[in-house]
Amino acid sequence: MGASLRQATADDLTTHAEFLRRLARKLVPDEHLAEDAAQETALAALRRPPEDRSALPAWLARVVRRRASSLSRDEQTRSPDPAMWAAPSPHVQAAAE
Numbered sequence: 001m002g003a004s005l006r007q008a009t010a011d012d013l014t015t016h017a018e019f020l021r022r023l024a025r026k027l028v029p030d031e032h033l034a035e036d037a038a039q040e041t042a043l044a045a046l047r048r049p050p051e052d053r054s055a056l057p058a059w060l061a062r063v064v065r066r067r068a069s070s071l072s073r074d075e076q077t078r079s080p081d082p083a084m085w086a087a088p089s090p091h092v093q094a095a096a097e
Contacts, residue, residue: 027068
């Protein structure tokens with residue numbers, strides 16, 4: 001029974017793949033992060049699908065929103081503030097002299 005449920009979920013994911021990608025692209029400006037959010041959402045559905053398959057579209061939308069938010073937040077944390085690179089710190093200037 002587990003394999004048939006998983007297969008059905010894979011088939012359902014194929015049906016909803018474009019919806020998932022479009023939603024991720026609307027939520028995340030970076031196309032690569034949007035694709036990551038969509039793929040991670042699909043994996044989550046394969047690993048632990050919702051109990052009610054008719055709820056899959058709403059479930060996918062909720063999960064991709066959460067993944068997109070998390071990925072965007074992570075990206076902002078990793079991206080250095082451009083102002084940091086505008087001028088060297090006084091310690092660096094003193095060491096250079």
